[in-house]
Amino acid sequence: MQPLDDLTVVDLTQSIAGPVCTQLLGEMGANVIKVEPPSGDNFRNLMGGSMFTPFNHGKQSVCVDMKTDDGHAVVTELFDEADIVVESFRPGVLEKYDLDYESVRTRNEDVIYCSLSGFGRTGPYSSYPGYDPCVQAVSGLMAITGYLDRPPVRIRASLIDCGTGANAAYAILAAVRQRDRGGTGTAIDISLFDVAVSWMSYWVSRYDRTGKLPERAGGQGIGSAPNGVFSTGDGYVYLATLSEAMYERLCRFLGREDLLEDERFETIDDRLEHRELLKEEFTGEFESYDAIELEKGLMDAGVPTGAVRTVSDIVDRDPHVAERSMLVDSYNPEADDEVVAPALPFRFSSAIHDGTFSTRPPKKGEHTTDILEALSYPEEEIADLFDQNVVFSEG
Numbered sequence: 402m403q404p405l406d407d408l409t410v411v412d413l414t415q416s417i418a419g420p421v422c423t424q425l426l427g428e429m430g431a432n433v434i435k436v437e438p439p440s441g442d443n444f445r446n447l448m449g450g451s452m453f454t455p456f457n458h459g460k461q462s463v464c465v466d467m468k469t470d471d472g473h474a475v476v477t478e479l480f481d482e483a484d485i486v487v488e489s490f491r492p493g494v495l496e497k498y499d500l501d502y503e504s505v506r507t508r509n510e511d512v513i514y515c516s517l518s519g520f521g522r523t524g525p526y527s528s529y530p531g532y533d534p535c536v537q538a539v540s541g542l543m544a545i546t547g548y549l550d551r552p553p554v555r556i557r558a559s560l561i562d563c564g565t566g567a568n569a570a571y572a573i574l575a576a577v578r579q580r581d582r583g584g585t586g587t588a589i590d591i592s593l594f595d596v597a598v599s600w601m602s603y604w605v606s607r608y609d610r611t612g613k614l615p616e617r618a619g620g621q622g623i624g625s626a627p628n629g630v631f632s633t634g635d636g637y638v639y640l641a642t643l644s645e646a647m648y649e650r651l652c653r654f655l656g657r658e659d660l661l662e663d664e665r666f667e668t669i670d671d672r673l674e675h676r677e678l679l680k681e682e683f684t685g686e687f688e689s690y691d692a693i694e695l696e697k698g699l700m701d702a703g704v705p706t707g708a709v710r711t712v713s714d715i716v717d718r719d720p721h722v723a724e725r726s727m728l729v730d731s732y733n734p735e736a737d738d739e740v741v742a743p744a745l746p747f748r749f750s751s752a753i754h755d756g757t758f759s760t761r762p763p764k765k766g767e768h769t770t771d772i773l774e775a776l777s778y779p780e781e782e783i784a785d786l787f788d789q790n791v792v793f794s795e796g
Contacts, residue, residue, distance in 0.1 A: 403430025404753060408577070410434065411479045412460065414489040415442045417533070417559050418593060419517050420456035421566025423487055426573065427459030428745055428759055431485070434772060435460045436476060438467070439793055441765040450735025455742045456566075458731070458758035463773075464766025464793040471791045473498055478776055481508045485573055487515045491530065492522045502588040511586040513576045517569050521592040531593045533559045540597035545604065548619040565596045625669050626676035627651070627683050630709070636692035637709040640683075640699065645669070647704050654702045655686045716741070732761035734796070764796035 408431040412423040420435075420442070427433035435442075435457065441464065445453045463479075466472040480486055480500055488495060495501045502514040516522055519531010526539075534555040537543045542561075547554035572589050580586060598605075604615045620630030620639070627648075628641045642648045645668075652660045660666055660682060665675045672679055687695060692708035699706040715722055722728060731742040744756035769792050773783045786792045 405577075406430035406432075408432070408484040409482065410485040410487060411436060411483040412487050413476075414487055414517060416444050416489070417452065417456055417562035418565040418569070419487055419489040420444075420453075421563050422515070422517065422569040422573070423460065424456050424458055425567065425570040425745075426485070428754060433460040434479060434768075435462045435763065436467075436479065437462055437464045437765055439464060439790070445735050445765065450733040451740075453735060454731055454733045454740060454762050457762035459760055460763055461768035461772060462763035462766055463769045464795075465769070466791055466793075467498065469789075469791050471786060471789070475773070475776070475786075475792070476500065479772075480505050480512075482776075483509065483512060485513045485515070485577070487517060487569070487573070489517045491518065492516075492527050506586060506588075509586070511580060513573055513580065513586050513589070515569055515573055515589040515591065517565065518590075518592050520594045522590045526594065533562045533593065536561050536593040536597050540594060541601050541604070542597055545615045545617055547617045549617045551617075553617065561593050561597045561600075564600065565591060565593050568596055621676075626672040627679055629680075631680070631684055631687050633687045633690050633692045633695055633708075638687070638692050638695055638699075639707045639709065641705045643705070648672070650702045651683075651699065651704045654699060654704065655683070657682070657686065726756060729757045731758060734762050734764045734767075766792065766794040767796045769794040 405426060408426070410423055410426050410431045410433045412419065412433055412435045414420055414423065415437075423433050423435070442453060442457075447453070463475075465475050467476050476498075477500065486505065488500075496504070499505075502512075502516070505512055505514060518527070519536060520526035520529050534543075537546075537555050538553070540561075543553040543555060546556060569589070569591050572591060576587050576589060608614060618629075622628030622639075622641055625641070625643050628643070630637050630639050640651075642651055648666075648669075649661060652658055660679075664671070666672045666679055690698070696706045696708040710719065716728065727744050728741045729744045731740050732738070733740045742758075745754065745758075746756075747754070748756055770783060773786070773792070778786075783792075787794070
């Protein structure tokens with residue numbers, strides 16, 4: 402038994418945020434039916450399938466042309482029988498098909514209907530398409546990322562997408578809990594923009610209090626020094642001394658107790674004022690260490706430190722990744738290859754989930770026939786739908 406195995410989720414999302422949300426639900430046992438257009442999820446072929454694979458485990462795929470009358474009937478029946486609907490169309494699109502929340506709840510009053518978009522269902526930006534790097538720009542995040550004397554830069558992982566998907570799954574589970582305790586269905590409106598702005602929280606609060614804008618600071622940390630990226634003998638580390646005790650441990654580890662007596666570096670404010678001089682002192686010491694060696698020494702001494710690793714370091718040689726089984730077997734349906742992917746980032750002491758994936762990502766429309774049969778379509782009618790290019794299947 403899994404915690405969500407009594408729930409059916411109809412997934413009309415593409416790209417990353419929606420698929421992250423529905424994968425989390427599917428891996429907790431929900432029956433997730435991924436409804437794809439004739440061309441498939443538009444991220445299937447990006448990076449040779451590498452952007453599709455990690456976020457689409459635990460799902461069935463039905464491929465249907467919703468613009469046809471018969472295809473629309475298939476999707477409508479799925480919506481009307483669903484416990485949860487998750488969709489990522491621009492506001493107004495599903496209204497044309499009577500598949501918006503207000504229409505669906507007249508036929509399925511207990512439905513939990515999550516609309517996941519770039520900018521939300523209301524407001525002057527609501528009709529804009531929203532992709533992670535664009536939302537990084539308009540949310541203020543990009544303005545504080547990079548170096549002060551260079552243009553703003555994007556974070557290269559899709560953090561806003563993944564964070565929005567996780568927040569959407571959380572909101573859906575809260576709605577399920579409310580419904581199970583005697584409540585009703587509900588609509589959920591969540592957007593990449595809302596999530597990104599919420600993640601700017603301490604910068605927003607600081608600006609409201611002081612009127613000061615945050616500046617791009619490259620590899621330099623905030624609020625203390627030394628705090629930032631430092632070079633070593635073979636690479637880089639990020640070091641953060643966030644208290645007097647951490648600074649003292651750092652100096653003692655390096656045998657530089659003299660810096661504890663230097664009045665230029667006596668307090669956190671003093672060290673911030675003279676952070677460049679302090680960086681020179683420590684960079685000279687760090688160059689005699691390998692990055693991993695320095696990381697271990699400082700972490701053992703109680704100083705937060707992280708060697709800057711590459712993807713190959715993580716995949717090929719990181720002992721912590723291996724010990725915690727953070728990479729698991731998966732399958733890229735677009736390349737038809739066995740691949741590894743990061744496991745789900747949680748472990749339970751009970752048997753709820755072990756981090757591995759329940760099923761591989763589906764090929765486009767792989768389960769079309771199975772889903773139509775579950776909707777009681779007779780064999781002859783299913784064959785006709787394929788012949789008329791209403792539904793499609795690969796694999």
